[in-house]
Amino acid sequence: DAGVTQSPTHLIKTRGQQVTLRCSPKSGHDTVSWYQQALGQGPQFIFQYYEEEERQRGNFPDRFSGHQYPNYSSELNVNALLLGDSALYLCASSRGPGNNYGYTFGSGTRLTVV
Amino acid sequence: GENVEQHPSTLSVQEGDSAVIKCTYSDSASNYFPWYKQELGKGPQLIIDIRSNVGEKKDQRIAVTLNKTAKHFSLHITETQPEDSAVYFCAASRNNAGNMLTFGGGTRLMVKP
Numbered sequence: 404d405a406g407v408t409q410s411p412t413h414l415i416k417t418r419g420q421q422v423t424l425r426c427s428p429k430s431g432h433d434t435v436s437w438y439q440q441a442l443g444q445g446p447q448f449i450f451q452y453y454e455e456e457e458r459q460r461g462n463f464p465d466r467f468s469g470h471q472y473p474n475y476s477s478e479l480n481v482n483a484l485l486l487g488d489s490a491l492y493l494c495a496s497s498r499g500p501g502n503n504y505g506y507t508f509g510s511g512t513r514l515t516v517v
Numbered sequence: 518g519e520n521v522e523q524h525p526s527t528l529s530v531q532e533g534d535s536a537v538i539k540c541t542y543s544d545s546a547s548n549y550f551p552w553y554k555q556e557l558g559k560g561p562q563l564i565i566d567i568r569s570n571v572g573e574k575k576d577q578r579i580a581v582t583l584n585k586t587a588k589h590f591s592l593h594i595t596e597t598q599p600e601d602s603a604v605y606f607c608a609a610s611r612n613n614a615g616n617m618l619t620f621g622g623g624t625r626l627m628v629k630p
Contacts, residue, residue: 407560436617445523445606445620446561459617462518493560503549503616508560 405430407496407509411468415515416484424479424512432507434458435477437469439444439495440511442507446493453500481514521609528583529601530597531629538624540607550583550590551618555604559571564605565592583601597628 408427434453438446448461452471493510520543548569553561583590608618
């Protein structure tokens with residue numbers, strides 16, 4: 404049973420560019436949450452998608468946007484990249500937006516902005 | 518919003534010793550407290566969790582305690598092994614925030630053989 408899969412694993416972008424990160428949730432899960440983990444820090448919640456809608460959002464600017472598809476996979480888009488956007492981006496999936504049971508993280512995408 | 522503080526930031530123990538990591542939280546409405554282990558190049562992996570209606574939970578060498586009055590919770594690892602070396606994160610979540618987690622800053626645990 405595949406867990407949460409994220410792609411790509413690493414990428415390098417130039418300041419000002421746009422990036423799209425992808426996440427496939429664990430089988431049976433329908434809710435996807437995205438987190439940003441800066442080096443040496445704990446993950447910070449960006450937003451959560453359920454039923455193809457953004458349900459909750461953390462303290463992140465509008466440059467961060469997302470999408471969820473009917474097959475529950477999700478994308479995280481970041482526009483106008485800043486050097487400070489360099490981080491590990493983690494996707495977590497669960498069964499339902501209010502269900503902590505089985506909350507599973509992927510291995511993340513390491514984004515470097517130069 | 519919720520704020521979670523975690524201490525210590527680094528912890529070095531001898532193999533076989535115990536390790537304790539402590540966290541405090543600010544939002545009295547938080548009711549779910551998971552602990553995650555993160556190894557290099559991997560995402561956080563849940564190792565144990567506790568809900569606010571329970572004071573203590575144990576799973577083999579790992580235990581978590583929760584003091585709701587003082588708003589702090591702790592992770593205890595007994596008989597540490599080199600493979601326990603990793604970064605550990607505590608987190609908190611409240612019922613009406615879906616399953617959004619607020620994480621502490623992490624503790625790097627090093628177990629010396």
